[in-house]
Amino acid sequence: MELVRQEKENHTERIADHIIGEVNGQNPGPTVIAIAGMHGNEPTGISAIEEVLEVLSPLSESIHGRFIGLKGNLTALYESTRFVDEDMNRLWVTSILDKIRRTPYEELSTRDRREVKELLSILDPIVFSDQEVVYIDLHTFSGSGGMFSITPDESRHVELLSQLKIPLIFGIQHTLIGTSMEYVENAGHIGFAFExxxxxxxxAKENAVAGLFVLMVSLGFIPATKLDKFSEYYTYLMDRIEGFPHKVDFQYKHVIEEGDEFVMNKGFKNFDPVQKGDWLATDRHGRITAQSDGYILMPLYQSQGNDGFFIVRDCE
Ligand SMILES: [Zn+2]
Known part of the structure; x- marks a missing residue:
């Protein structure tokens, strides 16, 4: 990869750089959009999408719908950093998007906003058409342990994602404002994050590949019989999620503020059980303890990011 993203003069070229590839099925069906690298330090999902495209490409006769693979924050990806000036995955608020659409490209205040404008040129015509859209935002995390989906607790989301049997995290979307899945959902489609x-x-790559294929089969996008390795993907996925809770609710988020010097205690993995009062992290004001019982989620082991950790608990 180039070290610095060239500011291409040509608007069309800049937009095209976001497209990893697409496969148009010969039968009607939903438009499945998989995006990765919304955070520039998370390129793993891009390799997963490339692998999925390779498998799907020769199968267009059997495909019902259209698959599009996208890259998120190209500038941040080239710099291997979460974002350049501001978190791109907190900008998808209706009013900010409207401002980004109205502002000429050169006048946008940050690189990350330019990236959003480029993506909107691709996404708006799809999201605001009468096509049925399923939008999967692939992410990875700095800690370790399992995989999960952040999704609204709505029947059409839950029905589809239950096929994957990965843990579903409800309610986090209310504390993470401006994610791109919010933009897709507001337009009436299915949108969720897959960590x-x-x-x-x-x-992380294999989990994404297996997850995407199981999802596409569940959607009727491609028959399982057309995928040589489907049972392999399925068994692999089921093995990986054994022992994890299936549905959990958001309970608590530790917000890191400027100058806190937050350091997560070592050794926490996703879904490790914690009890109220357990010592989880330290900042310059002292020890940070668990405010409630539950499972720890996304403990932060990198310098960029404002969410120190989450606590979730089993759905009642
Ligand atoms: Zn991310």
Whole structure:
């Protein structure tokens, strides 16, 4: 990869750089959009999408719908950083998007906003058409342990994602404002985040590939019989999620503020059980303890990001 993203003069080229590839099925069906690298330090999902495209490409006769693979924050991806000036995955608020659409490209205040404008040129015509859209935002995390999906607790989301049997996290979307899945859902489609594993690991890639195929089969996008390795993907996925809770509710988020010097205690993995009062992290004001019982989620082991950790609990 180039070290610095060239500011291409040509608007069309800049937009095209976001497209990893697409496969148009010969039968009617939903438009499945998989995006990765919304955070630039999370390129693993891009390799997963490339693998999925490779498998799907020769199968267009059997495909019902259209698959599009996208890259998120190209500038941040080139710089291997979560974002350049501001978190791109907190900008998808209706009013901010409207401002980004109205502002000429050169006048946008940050690089990350330019990236959003480029993506909107691709996404708006799809999301605001009468096509049925399923939008999967692939992420990885700095800690370790399992995989999960952040999704609204709505029947059409839950029905589809239950086929994957990965843990579903409800309610986090209310504390993470401006994610791109919010933009897709507001337009009446299915949109969710799929957190597939630790940054840069082979497991995170394999989890994403297996998850995407099981999802596409569940959607009727492609028959399982057309995928040589479907039973392999399925068994692999089921093995990986054994022992994890299936549905959990958001309970608590530790917000990191400027100058806190937050350090997560070592050794926490996703879904480790914690009890109220357990010592979880430290900042310059002292020890940070668990405010409630539950499972720990997304403990932060990297410098960029404002969410120290989450606590979730089994749904009642
Ligand atoms: Zn991310």
């Amino acid at each position: 597939t594993g630790t940054h840069g690991t082979e497991a």
